[in-house]
Amino acid sequence: MKTLIIHCWHAMASIRLTIILCILLTLNAAWGYFCLHGNASLYMPMNDMGLIPWAKTYGRSSLLLTAWFFLLLFLLALLVCNTFTCTTDRVYRLLRAGKTTSPMCLAFKLAPHLMHYALIIILAGYLCSYLFSQVLTGQTLVPGTHLSLPGAKGQVTFTSFAPEYYQGQRLDFFTDHILTPRAHLLLSSENSTREAILTATRPVRFQGYTLHMIDFAPKSLGGMNMPTRIDLHIRKDPGVFLYLSGMALFSIGLLFYVCEWILLKEVNKQSV
Amino acid sequence: MISTHTALQAACLFYGLAFIASLTTLQHRRVLIAALLIPGLAASLLIVVLRYHQAWPMLPLHLTPVAVLLCLGLLYPIAANAAESALQQPVQRSLLAAMVLVAACTLCFPKDFYLPFVKSKTLFAHAFLVFGAIGKACFLVSVSWALAALMQTRHAYSTSHLHRAMHRCHFWTVWGFALWTISMFNGGLWSYFGWGTPVVWEDPAILTTMSAWFFYACFLHLHLTRSWTLTGRAACAVVGGLAVLALTFLPDLGPFRNPLQL
Missing domain, CATH: 2.60.98 (Tick-borne Encephalitis virus Glycoprotein; domain 1)
Incomplete structure (x- = not known):
């Protein structure tokens, strides 16, 4: 059982899965644009009635125009699992090795991971917003x-x-x-x-x-x-605090990442 | 008084001439390109100023293509700067081609007839436009470098050029991604403060923005993990980048209008 969990964890933490999911999400969002264009009235009630009642009514009755949205939810759920497992793996390794590095260097190295966790918080906030508002x-x-x-x-x-x-x-x-x-x-x-x-x-x-x-x-x-x-x-709306905090965290992570990238990587001109 | 349409015609003409100049082998080509770019840039700036003057303190709607044009013009001297002429020329040409394409599309398919609305009178709306336009310009620059990298793959001796071109491509992608993300966050804050909802479904542009964000997130992961070969990544940056960027321009383009009409 333990081996199975570890196997699933590693499979879920794969960066290849991230790439595949990102490609699928790119295509899905593009498909969504064409479905939403001219059909906004189908989606607007979601803001007032919430996700579940919307899915049971508008969502189900116009499945040809809303299928992309359900697929988007599924892909985002997979992306959240993938991001969480992959980031946790890397953070764990970083923290273990972090005993020998300076706190500033560690903070810079943790910046991309902070952005990944922030993305999960933002998505959770949006979901809360549409489920519990x-x-x-x-x-x-x-x-x-x-x-x-x-x-x-x-x-x-x-x-x-x-x-x-x-x-x-x-x-x-x-x-x-x-x-x-x-x-x-x-x-x-x-x-x-x-x-x-x-x-x-x-x-x-x-x-x-x-x-x-x-x-x-x-x-x-x-x-x-x-x-x-x-x-x-x-x-x-219980989700607002979550997604606003997520945005703030992501921005902090982004700032650290760009600083590190400009200060260290660009100066050293690392190879591609 | 000069109209935004006339200014756009002038911008299109000057950028077009600059592109033609870039194709020549003239000795003073760089000076000529600069001399043609400056009035083009001035015309783009004039459109942005005129539209903003009318709408201020609200947001002029569908200004993004012209704002991108202005940003590309401003970034051009830094963006196309490379030590090797083997890289410089294709980057310059593709950047100028991108500028001509954006200007021509904006001229032929204008969407400047929409009135601003009260809910756009917020700093978040302006930040959404500004960061988004600079981000998009950075992405276009990264596509140009990727294109230059692809051109190097034909020559066996140019591996170092390929590396350098992809390094610049990555540099511009990171800037584009950071600014694009900031723009999206500002859009999210605008949505919350204006409507109280995380998503404003009335505007399908949210999905093209999201599509570009996921594409560049994917590209950065490809780059950072070195999952694909350099050529593969360059091809991905060119084909995918052009496709998603074209998609992001769609919501800002209107019906066809005769570009020569005064």
Whole structure:
């Protein structure tokens, strides 16, 4: 049994498998582009309903257009296993040999492995996001109204709308158009009350939820006779922290790798 | 006032002439190429400035091909710099050919009619464009070096040239991969801050970006593990690189428009 596990581990840790998987993922993503092009409406609900309900409905009903996506999930799962086993093998060897090398040198040598682990964290974060996110769509607020967050004792009140307009007349279409829809919110919990500004690109975090502005009205100065409103998506996404941490880790690893590569390998002009 | 279309026509003309000059055997060929590249570069810069001026602080949509053109022009003096003329010429020619191709495609299939949108008013959107364009330019440079390496395989005496060319190919691939990754991360952050989701399915460009990322991850693994022969890796960099890079340009190209129309 132990031999079988070791055999499977080594087979999974093969760099040849990495290369094959990367080629397959390249081809799969290219295939996905042609399936997604013009059929985005088939995939968009996944962001709100999550992966499993989407797979059971949209995914299953249009299998010709979504097969690439299921294959992508399978290939990514294999890539994660392959990356984990391969990287762990190498890190183990490095750490064992690391007793004789300087900490800085060891940090440089560990940089590529950090990137590999970070990739796994990013992919795990995305998966968590699509499996466990709670999304409340279609939450509309007008000034003075409020909404309560499910399972939380907090309340969000939309106090006022203070937009910023497009300056100058560089693009006719945007003359007097709102560029930054700035909504002032009052976030009240049991113990405290604070103000927050929500814009189209700056969500607000409150009691584990994130409030995202999806749409707003009026869109321009001329449309001010339209009632002011903001449309929100409220999300509780446990994957965000994971994939943002993964990106930060990957960036650190990349920085170390590029530094090492410039400082050492490029100077020494190693052979190819 | 000069329009972006006219500036693109001028860029295309100057890059085309520079490419023709690179094919000649003139004594002052390098000076001539430089003299033709500078106005081409100025025209590319003008398009980027004009588009940015209109859209600022939002992101001008589908600007990537022109931004890549500008980056290639700026990288050209460093990218095509090699001690051996046997390597320099093919790299220069293929880089100029790439510039002409990108300029011609952008001119014939423009997609500059899309208006910017409010959600693109974020630093992440601009970083996504800038890093992506530089990354793509680096990948094109790496393809040029791989092409130069492939040309060396015909001569038995040029093993050292082949090694040097592939070394440069790897150098540019690493830079391209690092910048491409940073661009993708910025895209991910833009998606999260703008829509609250990890992926914005409305834009299929995410898949061409992903495809290029996996291809270059594969190429770097091939290089670092020396799994294939140098010629095999060079062929992979040329054929695969050109295919995935062409794919990444697809989302930024629109319907055909007469390139000579004023």
